[in-house]
Amino acid sequence: MSAIYQRVAFVGLGLIASSMAHAIRRAGLAGEITGTARSAETRQVALEIGLVDAVFDTAAEAVVGADLVVLCVPVGAMAGIAQEIAPYLEPGVTVTDVGSVKQAVIAAVGPHLPEHVHFIPGHPLAGTEHSGPRAGFAELFDNRWCILTPLDGGDAPALERLVSFWQGIGAHVDLMDPPHHDLVLAVTSHTPHLIAYTMVGVADDLRRVTDSEVIKYSAAGFRDFTRIAASDPTMWRDVFLTNKEATLEVLGRFTEELFALQRAIRTGDGVLLHDYFSRTRAIRRGIIEAGQDTAAPDFGRAKR
Numbered sequence: 001m002s003a004i005y006q007r008v009a010f011v012g013l014g015l016i017a018s019s020m021a022h023a024i025r026r027a028g029l030a031g032e033i034t035g036t037a038r039s040a041e042t043r044q045v046a047l048e049i050g051l052v053d054a055v056f057d058t059a060a061e062a063v064v065g066a067d068l069v070v071l072c073v074p075v076g077a078m079a080g081i082a083q084e085i086a087p088y089l090e091p092g093v094t095v096t097d098v099g100s101v102k103q104a105v106i107a108a109v110g111p112h113l114p115e116h117v118h119f120i121p122g123h124p125l126a127g128t129e130h131s132g133p134r135a136g137f138a139e140l141f142d143n144r145w146c147i148l149t150p151l152d153g154g155d156a157p158a159l160e161r162l163v164s165f166w167q168g169i170g171a172h173v174d175l176m177d178p179p180h181h182d183l184v185l186a187v188t189s190h191t192p193h194l195i196a197y198t199m200v201g202v203a204d205d206l207r208r209v210t211d212s213e214v215i216k217y218s219a220a221g222f223r224d225f226t227r228i229a230a231s232d233p234t235m236w237r238d239v240f241l242t243n244k245e246a247t248l249e250v251l252g253r254f255t256e257e258l259f260a261l262q263r264a265i266r267t268g269d270g271v272l273l274h275d276y277f278s279r280t281r282a283i284r285r286g287i288i289e290a291g292q293d294t295a296a297p298d299f300g301r302a303k304r
């Protein structure tokens with residue numbers, strides 16, 4: 001495949017940026033890749049392992065001359081970065097991001113960007129519990145979804161170009177409006193993460209009571225919870241602080257259901273429990289039969 005962008009600049013060089021860089025190189029999607037990260041160590045590693053052709057100390061320097069800028073920092077850091085890079089963006093450049101929440105990123109970034117910039121927010125639905133420049137791998141986005149949430153009145157050719165870019169990286173692309181994205185992700189990603197964090201916290205408390213048996217004998221289901229609960233604390237703090245409304249809505253529903261199941265267990269209502277579990281089993285089977293289970297192999301574990 002020939003290059004879609006001449007110069008791609010990454011701001012933030014962690015798991016997502018490094019995976020994108022590997023996939024860009026695999027498919028030859030960029031003439032050149034530059035980047036910046038807060039720590040000198042990360043910048044050094046990124047250069048050493050060939051993620052980028054050049055690194056810069058500041059985001060402002062990194063974006064000069066780029067025709068695609070990808071913001072790969074935690075959601076809470078997006079506003080400061082946008083403000084810093086705004087004066088240095090070339091006319092016609094596309095600025096995108098990979099943040100897990102979309103309305104908050106649009107509100108944080110949009111107002112800082114000049115009119116000559118095409119701002120197209122995005123979110124690849126793939127990740128692992130690992131962080132940093134060494135955590136990335138080219139296959140992370142293969143056959144996974146990348147959701148773009150273009151703004152009203154945006155430039156159609158710039159959007160088409162970014163869609164082709166994500167397809168070249170290996171992803172399927174879908175377009176969504178930002179509030180819908182945030183609600184869908186609150187259901188499929190954000191609340192499940194909170195539940196995993198909570199469950200591992202509960203088990204940790206219990207461990208003091210049962211003298212380490214909870215961890216020692218943890219079965220596969222709980223191990224999966226611990227993997228999810230090992231995800232980056234800064235990233236997830238920002239997700240919950242910025243997708244507050246949708247997460248609280250889903251969490252409210254979840255709590256109601258949990259109370260209903262709790263009551264069924266207490267009152268010995270086996271019919272309710274059996275019906276409930278049959279319904280959820282049918283949902284999972286339906287997903288598999290429809291061929292919609294696009295979950296990639298467990299790269300997280302393989303990489304550990």
Ligand SMILES: NC(=O)c1ccc[n+]([C@@H]2O[C@H](COP(=O)([O-])OP(=O)(O)OC[C@H]3O[C@@H](n4cnc5c(N)ncnc54)[C@H](O)[C@@H]3O)[C@@H](O)[C@H]2O)c1
Nearest residue numbers: 012013014015016072073074075077099100127128131132
């Ligand atoms: N990890 C996932 O599973 C996943 C999946 C999809 C999208 N995302 C989103 O991608 C973005 C990056 O996540 P990641 O997993 O690559 O994280 P990461 O921790 O691996 O990398 C984050 C990078 O941002 C930099 N950074 C952190 N705080 C900063 C600040 N205040 N100012 C400047 N730079 C800062 C770090 O130095 C690092 O280079 C986040 O917005 C996250 O919501 C993550």
Ligand SMILES: O=C(O)C(=O)C[C@]1(C(=O)O)C=C[C@@H](O)C=C1
Nearest residue numbers: 100124125126127128129188189
């Ligand atoms: O597999 C994992 O480690 C993930 O949690 C990845 C996951 C998800 O919930 O699916 C996490 C956050 C993102 O914004 C996108 C993907």
